[in-house]
Every structure is written in structure tokens, then in C-alpha cells.
Amino acid sequence: MINLKNRAFNILTLTLVSTVIFVILLILQYFKVISEYTGLLLTLAGIYVIVSLSLNLITGFTGQLSLGHAGFMCVGAYTTAIAIIKYGMPIPIALILGGIMTALFGLAIGIPTLRLRGDYLAITTLGFGEIIRVIIVNLDSLTGGAAGLKGIPTFSNTGDFIIDAIIRFSWVYIIMILVIAVIHNLINSSQGRAIISIREDDIASTSMGVNVAYYKVYAFTLSAFIAGVGGGLYAIFFGYLNPAMFGWLNSVNFVVIVVLGGMGSITGTIIAAVVFTYLQEWLRVFADFRLVIFGLALIILMIFWPKGLMGNKELSITGFIRQLRSGEFSPRQIKTKWNEFRQKKGRKKDGRAD
Amino acid sequence: MLKVDEINVFYGTIQALRGISFEVNEGEIVTLIGANGAGKTTTLRTISGLMRPKTGSISFLGQNLLKCDASRIVEMGLCHVPEGRRIFANLTVMENLEMGAYTRKDTKNLKADYDIVFHRFPRLKERIKQIGGTLSGGEQQMLAMGRALMARPKLLVLDEPSMGLAPLFVSEIFSIIKDINKAGTTVLLVEQNANMALSIANRAYVIETGRISLSGDAKELAASSEVRKAYLGGK
CATH class of the missing domain: 1.10.3470 (ABC transporter involved in vitamin B12 uptake, BtuC)
Structure with a gap:
């Protein structure tokens, strides 16, 4: 159920990313950095x-x-x-x-x-x-x-x-x-x-x-x-x-x-x-x-x-970009996620199930 | 609709079915009951093309099924929910249902069919992104049936849908089977739970060691002393 717009977005980003990586690697080799x-x-x-x-x-x-x-x-x-x-x-x-x-x-x-x-x-x-x-x-x-x-x-x-x-x-x-x-x-x-x-x-x-x-x-x-x-x-x-x-x-x-x-x-x-x-x-x-x-x-x-x-x-690079766009990685989101993570960890340490 | 005529099926040299004949008419619920090892599952596997009979014939909607391979049989509208559910354990509920629609050419109408399945099995909608293997037994059975319905079968073949389920789930599953039948799908049901099967079926066949020993109206069979003694625990 992927719509056309999503698909075009995926193809475009992936082509772009692979080309950029390609060019960077070429330049690095050409100037003997690698x-x-x-x-x-x-x-x-x-x-x-x-x-x-x-x-x-x-x-x-x-x-x-x-x-x-x-x-x-x-x-x-x-x-x-x-x-x-x-x-x-x-x-x-x-x-x-x-x-x-x-x-x-x-x-x-x-x-x-x-x-x-x-x-x-x-x-x-x-x-x-x-x-x-x-x-x-x-x-x-x-x-x-x-x-x-x-x-x-x-x-x-x-x-x-x-x-x-x-x-x-x-x-x-x-x-x-x-x-x-x-x-x-x-x-x-x-x-x-x-x-x-x-x-x-x-x-x-x-x-x-x-x-x-x-x-x-x-x-x-x-x-x-x-x-x-x-x-x-x-x-x-x-x-x-x-x-x-x-x-x-x-x-x-x-x-x-x-x-x-x-x-x-x-x-x-x-x-x-x-x-x-x-x-x-x-x-x-x-x-x-x-x-x-x-x-x-x-x-x-x-x-x-x-x-x-x-x-x-x-x-998934495209998935990552989408998450960035939807504000998944805004400072606030990251903070709440980190807190959730710490709570979970704390619970595990206590050795209690759930 | 489905006509099975004198099929003989072998596992190697061992004969599992000895001249089984029966038919399923459009709109019916027909059940095959019998003890362990009587040949119920073998019969279904032969109908859906997973096994081949040595002799005999099977026809579905006037076509000879023995000339079709298993994938063609599904396309013709005969869909088999195999024994033990066999859902795709590592795929999500949605992906399982998408697999069910694999043979469908009319992708535009799929959306409506997903809705029908979710309406019939609200639990599946709640768990749409869950991995199939993490569902409970009853939910897995619902998923297996929902998956089969996505193929829009004309004849739905169910192999022991009550296997390993809690009694509450069993009655739920059976009432759903009845609903599916009311909505226009013919059902061929194999069950060990003869009581339940006979209560919803129109007609029934009793299989014993590879032969059909009794057949007739489900209500009459449920009342007959022979069946009661052998399968329903009565005297």
C-alpha cells in the first residue's frame, strides 16, 4: 500500500544517497586520503x-x-x-x-x-x-x-x-x-x-x-x-x-x-x-x-x-529522514524517550517483572 | 460444487484413503468427522492439490482438479486453512493477510475485503502490526481464517479449526464459521470435535480407516446411536 509519492521520495533519496557516498569515496581515493x-x-x-x-x-x-x-x-x-x-x-x-x-x-x-x-x-x-x-x-x-x-x-x-x-x-x-x-x-x-x-x-x-x-x-x-x-x-x-x-x-x-x-x-x-x-x-x-x-x-x-x-x-535511510521530518528526534522527544529507557532499565535492575 | 469420486490415496505403500466419495453443494456446511488417523486431513490435502490420488477423480465447479496444481486450485476459489493453522509466524498480522490476497488480481477491491475481515475479527485489527507468532492460539486461528478469506474463496476448507483451543474460543470460532457461511461461502469442515461440527453443519460424512462409513443429514447423524456411541461419548 505504498503510494506513488512515497515511492518517488524513496527512489530519489536512495539514488541521491548512493551517489553522494560514491562521489565521496571517489574523491577520497583520488586525493589519496584513503x-x-x-x-x-x-x-x-x-x-x-x-x-x-x-x-x-x-x-x-x-x-x-x-x-x-x-x-x-x-x-x-x-x-x-x-x-x-x-x-x-x-x-x-x-x-x-x-x-x-x-x-x-x-x-x-x-x-x-x-x-x-x-x-x-x-x-x-x-x-x-x-x-x-x-x-x-x-x-x-x-x-x-x-x-x-x-x-x-x-x-x-x-x-x-x-x-x-x-x-x-x-x-x-x-x-x-x-x-x-x-x-x-x-x-x-x-x-x-x-x-x-x-x-x-x-x-x-x-x-x-x-x-x-x-x-x-x-x-x-x-x-x-x-x-x-x-x-x-x-x-x-x-x-x-x-x-x-x-x-x-x-x-x-x-x-x-x-x-x-x-x-x-x-x-x-x-x-x-x-x-x-x-x-x-x-x-x-x-x-x-x-x-x-x-x-x-x-x-x-x-x-x-x-x-x-x-x-x-x-x-532505512528514508525511514530515518521521515522520522526527522515528523519531529521524532526533537529535543523534547529524545528526552521523553530517554526517560522511558531509564525507567525500563531501572525496573530490570530491580529484578521485578514488569 | 465439489465432487469427490472414489479416490484412493497412498503414503508410499500404505493406503490412507480407500475409495472415498462425497460431494459438497453450493451454500452448504459439510463436515467430515472421524477418529485420529481415519484419513480426514489426507482427504483435504488431496482436494487442495497438496497430495495426488492414485485413482479416482475430483471436480470443482465442473473442472477436473487433478489437472490443476495447488496454486491454480486457490485461484479457482478453493481455499484451504491447513491443520495447525500454519500462519507465517515471523510476519505481522497485516503481512499475513496480504499473503492471503496473493492470488487476487483485482487489487482495487482489496481495501473493502480487509475491512470485512477486520469487521469479522476485531481482535486482528487491534493487533495489526503484531508479529503473527506472538498471537494466542485462538487469535492465530482467526488470522488463518482471515487470511483464507482474503482470497475470496467460493469454497472454504477448514482443517480442525478447534484444535488446541480453549472451549470459549471454540464456540466463538464456530459461530464465525456459521457467519461466513451465511455470507455466501460454502464450507467444508473437518473436525474431531464432532459435537460442535454436527451442530453447525447441514450434512456430515463419517470417515473410518479410510472409508466413508456413514453419511447423511447432520442432525440425524447427531441423533443416531452409532455416531453417539463412537464419537459423542453417548450411550
């Missing part, structure tokens, strides 16, 4: 955001646990790379081709696994990811086998380091925004409601007239497509591919990001993916203890935030 290393990490985080969002679409929103997203990424990465190297295709077409190829793979495992759920689906997708990896190792002539695929041209080659970095960042950022827009719109449409109802209770949604099989496959295929595009970006970003980059541990990483951010929260996934990328780098100081600390951090987080950072809620 180091080149941080710029690289930001770009990598963007790729992680894309793939994690695609995983959240099926795991968080549709309720199908997939452990094969590194496999999807792998298909997209190799397809894109081969399209560029062997057939000299321009980057956008190669990326779309990578996405389509991955979507076909998604369709191919989405249909036979329709009846599976939970752990069974997870094991099947895990197997799929490994099969993909083994096939690529053994397709020497096309993929370079275990030695890897070298010489993937980067996004641009102007000779200027900073310009190249900025172009690389822009590619990833713009595609990321597109992916966010697509998933956000999907989830808030009637199709999205159908998808969420499948996660909640597939028998009830069947009796509401939702074609469960169709939407499951639909979500799976779309998710594979996005993961494939993410993989393609990954290939161009690194300029080198090796099957070992897509081991099952990487799939687990994406699941960790989705769970950390909150299953069914787009903003949660974005935050978690960025934090995850940075954490991996910062913890390098600890060398071998990196994974121990990382695991510990995860356990602590899961104890205190069992639903992830955001649960299934969203951070």
Missing part, C-alpha cells in the same frame, strides 16, 4: 557484498541453505575470463555472459534439488561446488587447469595508477548498487512476499496459492546469476584465476557473512560483508592466530546477537 590498499579492500568488499547478497536471497529470504556459492562464483569467473581472453569480448558483455552461464548451472541444480531442504540441500550444493572445481582443474586446455588462468586484462589500463583504481572501484560499486536495487525491489514486491512466505512455511504458502516450486527455482537461478556476475568481477579484479580460490571454505565464508549480518536483511549483509573483508585483513597481524581470533569473534557474536547484526530488519 590509501590505495584501503581502496583495493573497498573494491573487494563490494564484490563480497554482491555475492553475499545473492546468497542472502536464497538463504535469508527463501530459506534454502546453499554451501555452493563459491562454485557459482567460480563458473561466473571462468566464463567471464575466458570470454575476455579467448573471444575478446568487452567487459559488460563478458560479465552478463558469466551471469547467464551461472544462472543455467543454478537452474540445472535448482530443479532436481527442489524437494531438498536444510542440511540435505546444503550437502548437495557443497558437492556441486566441489564438482565444479574438479572439472575446472581437469579442463586444462580451456581453463589452464590447476596452474590457473593468467593474463585476464583489468578494467582499464591508462597507465595512471589512481585512475585505474578509481575505474576499478566504480565498476564494482555501480554493479553493487544495481544488485542492491534489484534485490530490494524484488523483496518488496508481491513476488518477494511469495518468496518470504516460502521461508516461513511452504505448506501455508502453497495453500495461499503461491507456486512454491516456481519461486524456489526462480530465487535460486537469480541468486546464481548475481553470484556469477560477482565471480566475473572477481576474475577481472585479480587478473588471475586458480581453482583453489573457490574452495568450499569460501562458500562457508559467504554463509558466515549472511548469518553475521542477519538472514533476510539487505543492509545487514552489506555491513557484515564490509566488516568481514576488513577483519580478514586487519587480523593478518596475528598471523596463524588469525583464524582462532576470527572464530572466537564469531562465537561471541552469535551468543550475544543470535539473529545476526540486523536480524531481519533493515537500516
Whole structure:
């Protein structure tokens, strides 16, 4: 029941906000306020955001646990790379081709696994990811086998380091925004409601007239497509591919990001993916203890935030602006809210219920 | 309106329904009663397309239901409130109702239907933004029924609406079912609470181990000694 005015307001604000963030990040990089290393990490985080969002679409929103997203990424990465190297295709077409190829793979495992759920689906997708990896190792002539695929041209080659970095960042950022827009719109449409109802209770949604099989496959295929595009970006970003980059541990990483951010929260996934990328780098100081600390951090987080950072809620910029406008944050309101909060806290301390 | 003819349904190798036939006419309340495991729920699941019979036929408004998948059956106007309510526990009351209207193409008329549902279940209106899972059992049953009504069903199929409810709620739910029927919706009701079911139904069928053992006018069945002995605790 969103009226048109609200909708226009939402679209306008969100476009504006994402453009402003984009321009600020570009300027910061151009004037070297952000180091080149941080710029690289930001770009990598963007790729992680894309793939994690695609995983959240099926795991968080549709309720199908997939452990094969590194496999999807792998298909997209190799397809894109081969399209560029062997057939000299321009980057956008190669990326779309990578996405389509991955979507076909998604369709191919989405249909036979329709009846599976939970752990069974997870094991099947895990197997799929490994099969993909083994096939690529053994397709020497096309993929370079275990030695890897070298010489993937980067996004641009102007000779200027900073310009190249900025172009690389822009590619990833713009595609990321597109992916966010697509998933956000999907989830808030009637199709999205159908998808969420499948996660909640597939028998009830069947009796509401939702074609469960169709939407499951639909979500799976779309998710594979996005993961494939993410993989393609990954290939161009690194300029080198090796099957070992897509081991099952990487799939687990994406699941960790989705769970950390909150299953069914787009903003949660974005935050978690960025934090995850940075954490991996910062913890390098600890060398071998990196994974121990990382695991510990995860356990602590899961104890205190069992639903992830955001649960299934969203951070809403437009909602925040509306609240500002309606005077929700006037000094008086804040004061009454603070008093309510303190009273509640006081009661808890007393140990009395209500 | 609905005609079920000689259906045989299996779970693997176990036969759950053995040649069940019955019909529901427009405007009626028809109830299927029977003990645990008699096949009541299986019958409903087969009608709404969640299960397929091995042999036999089911037709609804003159169309063969066995050729339609479950989502098409809802579009045709046969709406099933499944056993155990099965509301969407993490969605709000309003979102649950919106899901009920999922198959509706005439989105302009939805507003009026929300009002009808809220008029019938004032409690739901009070709790419009509450998460479905936090409602009480009776309220959840109301939500499940309200959700089904949002699809504007011609035939409403209810599976054990009284399950796990306090006696006060049970009579409330049953009077609502009667009202819904008066407003023009045909009702097919499955119940273990045979007393209640027979008191509001026009006709009834008794299912025993996958077969229809008795059928007839609800009042007559309620009076018959056989039924009283088996289901109503009488002598």
C-alpha cells in the first residue's frame, strides 16, 4: 500500500544517497586520503557484498541453505575470463555472459534439488561446488587447469595508477548498487512476499496459492546469476584465476557473512560483508592466530546477537529522514524517550517483572 | 460444487484413503468427522492439490482438479486453512493477510475485503502490526481464517479449526464459521470435535480407516446411536 509519492521520495533519496557516498569515496581515493590498499579492500568488499547478497536471497529470504556459492562464483569467473581472453569480448558483455552461464548451472541444480531442504540441500550444493572445481582443474586446455588462468586484462589500463583504481572501484560499486536495487525491489514486491512466505512455511504458502516450486527455482537461478556476475568481477579484479580460490571454505565464508549480518536483511549483509573483508585483513597481524581470533569473534557474536547484526530488519535511510521530518528526534522527544529507557532499565535492575 | 469420486490415496505403500466419495453443494456446511488417523486431513490435502490420488477423480465447479496444481486450485476459489493453522509466524498480522490476497488480481477491491475481515475479527485489527507468532492460539486461528478469506474463496476448507483451543474460543470460532457461511461461502469442515461440527453443519460424512462409513443429514447423524456411541461419548 505504498503510494506513488512515497515511492518517488524513496527512489530519489536512495539514488541521491548512493551517489553522494560514491562521489565521496571517489574523491577520497583520488586525493589519496584513503590509501590505495584501503581502496583495493573497498573494491573487494563490494564484490563480497554482491555475492553475499545473492546468497542472502536464497538463504535469508527463501530459506534454502546453499554451501555452493563459491562454485557459482567460480563458473561466473571462468566464463567471464575466458570470454575476455579467448573471444575478446568487452567487459559488460563478458560479465552478463558469466551471469547467464551461472544462472543455467543454478537452474540445472535448482530443479532436481527442489524437494531438498536444510542440511540435505546444503550437502548437495557443497558437492556441486566441489564438482565444479574438479572439472575446472581437469579442463586444462580451456581453463589452464590447476596452474590457473593468467593474463585476464583489468578494467582499464591508462597507465595512471589512481585512475585505474578509481575505474576499478566504480565498476564494482555501480554493479553493487544495481544488485542492491534489484534485490530490494524484488523483496518488496508481491513476488518477494511469495518468496518470504516460502521461508516461513511452504505448506501455508502453497495453500495461499503461491507456486512454491516456481519461486524456489526462480530465487535460486537469480541468486546464481548475481553470484556469477560477482565471480566475473572477481576474475577481472585479480587478473588471475586458480581453482583453489573457490574452495568450499569460501562458500562457508559467504554463509558466515549472511548469518553475521542477519538472514533476510539487505543492509545487514552489506555491513557484515564490509566488516568481514576488513577483519580478514586487519587480523593478518596475528598471523596463524588469525583464524582462532576470527572464530572466537564469531562465537561471541552469535551468543550475544543470535539473529545476526540486523536480524531481519533493515537500516532505512528514508525511514530515518521521515522520522526527522515528523519531529521524532526533537529535543523534547529524545528526552521523553530517554526517560522511558531509564525507567525500563531501572525496573530490570530491580529484578521485578514488569 | 465439489465432487469427490472414489479416490484412493497412498503414503508410499500404505493406503490412507480407500475409495472415498462425497460431494459438497453450493451454500452448504459439510463436515467430515472421524477418529485420529481415519484419513480426514489426507482427504483435504488431496482436494487442495497438496497430495495426488492414485485413482479416482475430483471436480470443482465442473473442472477436473487433478489437472490443476495447488496454486491454480486457490485461484479457482478453493481455499484451504491447513491443520495447525500454519500462519507465517515471523510476519505481522497485516503481512499475513496480504499473503492471503496473493492470488487476487483485482487489487482495487482489496481495501473493502480487509475491512470485512477486520469487521469479522476485531481482535486482528487491534493487533495489526503484531508479529503473527506472538498471537494466542485462538487469535492465530482467526488470522488463518482471515487470511483464507482474503482470497475470496467460493469454497472454504477448514482443517480442525478447534484444535488446541480453549472451549470459549471454540464456540466463538464456530459461530464465525456459521457467519461466513451465511455470507455466501460454502464450507467444508473437518473436525474431531464432532459435537460442535454436527451442530453447525447441514450434512456430515463419517470417515473410518479410510472409508466413508456413514453419511447423511447432520442432525440425524447427531441423533443416531452409532455416531453417539463412537464419537459423542453417548450411550
